[in-house]
Amino acid sequence: MKQQGTGRGHEDDWWRRLYGDGGGAGGGAVGDTGASDAPDTLDDRVASALRALAATGRAAPAPGDTPERPDPATGKPPGRAASPPPPTFPTPPAPIPLQATGPGSRPAPPRRPVPSPRGAPADTPPSAPPPDGPEPGPLPAADPAALDELVPDTALDGSRYGSLTLRAASRRGDLARHRGDVRRDALLTVRFGSGRHALLLVAVATGPPAGEGAARAARDACAWIGGAVGRSCTRLAEDIRTDQRDALRSGLQRLTDRSYGTLRARAEERGLPPERYTAALRCLLLPADPECRTRVFFGVGPGGLLRLRDGAWQDLEPTVPDHLPRRAPADPTDPPPPAADRRADGTRAPVGPFLFRTAFARPGDMLLLCSAGLAEPLQQDPAFAARLADEWSAPGPPGLTDFLRAAQLRVEGHPKDRTAVAVWES
Structure with a gap:
């Protein structure tokens, strides 16, 4: 005790x-x-x-710590063992660069910088713009009362009928992306009829660079030529199957002339001069019948029509405008021309040089219809033309995404909108 x-x-x-x-x-x-x-x-x-x-001179316990009870024998708090030093680990060695070691291997070449898009700072790092082009820039300004005037940055479509495979893509150019402008290229792919009697129409239109409502004019041109061809598709398909070239030429010129007359009437409604509300228009008619290999091109304005055969490009663009009278033969079913489209004598005004050509497709051919934004680099840059020929000469047509990737390959100095329609024959 x-x-x-x-x-x-x-x-x-x-x-x-x-x-x-x-x-x-x-x-x-x-x-x-x-x-x-x-x-x-x-x-x-x-x-x-x-x-x-x-x-x-002792430190106060941290909040939440349990106070140490003193040693009953000495009346002093028990001592603490010194904390061990933190463990040390050896620094890992730097990674060894991988090298190819197979026969004929060579060191990887240094990565070439990707050129900056127009308007980007000169010191933009190479990885900022992706290799296949800059990201879309600002969205085009929108009018809440006219949202149907907006156009998506890119359109992509494709199909297969009988012996032909169709790929179509339309992309806003680098310049329009940088400025936040809408795409002025329009694309229409449509089928009329069914089975062996079906007729495919592909229309490509480009509005003028400085025209007000240029994108709308291009879409109107595609829609109106589409409606005119659709109403005459049975007769056109029969003329193609029976190789009635003269009838085809005169009939398609009449339909094209009528569509441009409607454009001029719309320009008058908008209070614009006709040359401000217009579009270059290029079309392909493709019968779905596998026994018919005739392909028909017609249109007005700049662009390109080429054929890729045996790995080489052939230019099929008509070099001389068709010499039919600028006013097509009268059709009793045609409505009278609008006031904005009439000469003083009441006849229809000219719509410009009408282009027409037919081509016979062989298995392995690829027919390319394109807007000026793609035709110009193909004609002016041999390296780009060779690269596309190599891309599209592989066995079998590409998928939709592969086709778009190749069609939008950038070429320095060619920032326009770009639309490509390709038909592979089997």
Whole structure:
């Protein structure tokens, strides 16, 4: 009992040194065993303990730590073992560059920087623009009352009928993307009829660069020629099957002339001169009948018509405008020409040089119809033409995404909208 009382006395002495009058705010010497008149509350005791620890130079316990109880034999807190130093790990060696080790292997050439798009800072890092062209820039400004005037950045389509496979893509050019302008190229792919009597029409139109409503004019041109061909599809398909070239030429010129007359009438409604609301228009007629391999091209304005045969390009663009009279023969079913499309004598005004050509397709051929944005680099850049010929000479037609990727390969100095329609023959 005596030994136990002695230990308890040491412990009480330690607590009195912390909480007695000497360590608290109530007076009295340290070691005084008398009762303290300091308030005996939890907050008072915590404050007193903090002051005592500060006076002895010991750190206060962190919030949430459990106070260490003193050793009953010595009245002092137990010592702590020194913390071991943090473990150290060896620094890993730098990675070894991979090299090709097979026969004929060569070191990889240094990566060539991708040219920055027009308007981008000269110090743009090479990885900023993707290799196949810059990301679309600002969205074109929209009028809430005319949202049908908006045009998507890219259009993609395709189909297969009989012996032909069709791929079509239209993409906004780098310049229009940078400026936030709409795509002025329009694309229409449509089928009239069914089975062996079906007739496919592909129309490509490009509005003038400075024309107000140029994108709308291009879409109107495609829609109106599509409607005119659709209403005459049975007769046109029969003329193609029986190789009635003269009838085809005169009939298609009449339909084209009528469509341009409607464009001029629409320009008058909008208060624009006719040359401001117009479009270059190029079309292909493709019979779905596998026994008929005649392909018909017609249109007005710049662009390209090429054939890829045995890995080489052949230019099929008509070099001389068709010499039929500028006013097609009268058709009793034609409505009278609109006022904006009439000469003083009441006849229809000319629509410009009409282009017409037929081509016979062989298995393995690829026929390409394109807007000026693709025709110009094909005609002016031999390396680009060779690359496209290589891309599209592989066995079998490409998928839609592969076709789009090849059709939008960038060529320095050619930032226009680009539309391509390709027909693979099997």
